[in-house]
Amino acid sequence: MARPVDLSRIVRETEPLLRAGISKEVDLQFDLPENLQKFYGDASQIHQLIVNLVTNAAEALEGKPGKVRIRTYPFTVTPDYLEQVFFRENAEPGPYVGLEISDTGCGIPPDQIHRIFDPFFSTRFSGRGLGLPVVLGIVRGHKGIIHLYSEPGIGTTFKILFPVAADLQETAAAPGYLTPNQTHEDESPDAEETTEHPEPGQILIADDETPVRQVMREVIERAGFTVTEAQDGEEAVSIFRQDPRRWRAVILDLTMPRMNGREAFDKIRDIREDVPVIIASGFAAQDIDLQFRDRPPSAFLQKPFRTRDLSALISRVLSSQDA
Numbered sequence: 001m002a003r004p005v006d007l008s009r010i011v012r013e014t015e016p017l018l019r020a021g022i023s024k025e026v027d028l029q030f031d032l033p034e035n036l037q038k039f040y041g042d043a044s045q046i047h048q049l050i051v052n053l054v055t056n057a058a059e060a061l062e063g064k065p066g067k068v069r070i071r072t073y074p075f076t077v078t079p080d081y082l083e084q085v086f087f088r089e090n091a092e093p094g095p096y097v098g099l100e101i102s103d104t105g106c107g108i109p110p111d112q113i114h115r116i117f118d119p120f121f122s123t124r125f126s127g128r129g130l131g132l133p134v135v136l137g138i139v140r141g142h143k144g145i146i147h148l149y150s151e152p153g154i155g156t157t158f159k160i161l162f163p164v165a166a167d168l169q170e171t172a173a174a175p176g177y178l179t180p181n182q183t184h185e186d187e188s189p190d191a192e193e194t195t196e197h198p199e200p201g202q203i204l205i206a207d208d209e210t211p212v213r214q215v216m217r218e219v220i221e222r223a224g225f226t227v228t229e230a231q232d233g234e235e236a237v238s239i240f241r242q243d244p245r246r247w248r249a250v251i252l253d254l255t256m257p258r259m260n261g262r263e264a265f266d267k268i269r270d271i272r273e274d275v276p277v278i279i280a281s282g283f284a285a286q287d288i289d290l291q292f293r294d295r296p297p298s299a300f301l302q303k304p305f306r307t308r309d310l311s312a313l314i315s316r317v318l319s320s321q322d323a
C-alpha cells in the first residue's frame with residue numbers, strides 16, 4: 001500500500017542488512033540528509049530495490065577492494081532532463097526525491113548497457129543483471145525515473161528518482177544539495193568574500209543536475225565571473241568550440257549523459273590545451289587520479305561540496321594560471 005515514504009530513513013534501516021550481505025572488501029559509504037521530502041510509495045518494495053542495487057554494485061567490484069556510495073537528495077526534473085534519462089515511462093516534470101548508488105567496479109560495456117534490465121540477459125562476469133528487472137518494475141510502479149551512467153574500468157552510477165506528490169510538497173528546500181543563497185552551518189554567508197579572486201571572465205559549467213548548476217552559478221557569479229551552463233558533456237564541448245579563447249575555466253561533472261566528463265575533458269583540451277578544467281565528482285580523489293593519470297585536470301572538486309570550497313578552488317586554479 002502506498003504511504004508517505006522517507007527515503008533516507010529506509011536506507012538507514014536497510015544498512016545492517018546491506019553490510020551483512022556484501023564483502024568486507026567493500027567500503028560502503030552513505031550520504032543521507034535529514035528531512036527529505038516524502039513521496040507515496042511501498043516501503044517494502046523500496047527496501048528491495050535498495051538491496052538489489054547495492055548487491056549489484058558490490059558484485060561489480062569482483063571481490064576487489066572498492067567503494068559503493070549511497071546518496072539521497074532532492075531533485076527537480078525538467079522537460080529537458082526527461083529527454084536524457086534511461087527510463088521515464090509515465091514520468092512528468094516536477095519535484096522528485098533521488099536515490100543514487102555508485103560503485104568503483106568494472107563498469108558496463110556500452111553495447112550491453114541497454115540490455116541490463118532484460119530478464120533474460122546477464123553480464124555474468126560483473127554480477128550485473130541480478131535483480132535489475134525487479135528494480136525496473138518497482139520504478140515503473142512508482143512512476144519513477146532511472147538514469148544510468150557507466151564507464152568500463154571506472155564504475156557505474158544508478159540514479160532512481162521518485163515523484164513527490166503535490167500534497168507532500170514543502171515550500172522549504174530540502175537539504176540534499178546546497179541551494180542558491182544557502183550555506184552549511186560551519187560557513188558564514190560572507191565566507192567567499194574573504195577569497196581574493198583573479199580578474200573576472202567567463203566560466204563554463206557542465207552538470208546534468210539542475211540544483212548543482214544553480215549552486216555553482218550562484219557562487220561563481222558572486223565572485224564576479226560570468227557563467228554559461230551546459231546540461232551534459234556534448235553540449236559543453238559544442239559551446240566551448242564556438243569560441244575557445246573566451247573561457248577562463250571549465251567545470252565538468254564526471255558522470256553525465258550523452259558524453260561524460262572524461263570524454264568532454266579530452267575534447268576540450270584537444271581544442272585548447274591551456275584552458276583550466278576542474279573535474280567534479282562524488283568519487284574519491286584517488287579514483288579520479290587513476291582515470292586522469294595520462295592527462296590530469298587542473299583540479300578536482302569533491303561532491304557534495306561547500307560553497308567556500310568551490311570559490312577557493314576557482315581562485316587557486318586561476319591564480320596559478322595567471323602567475
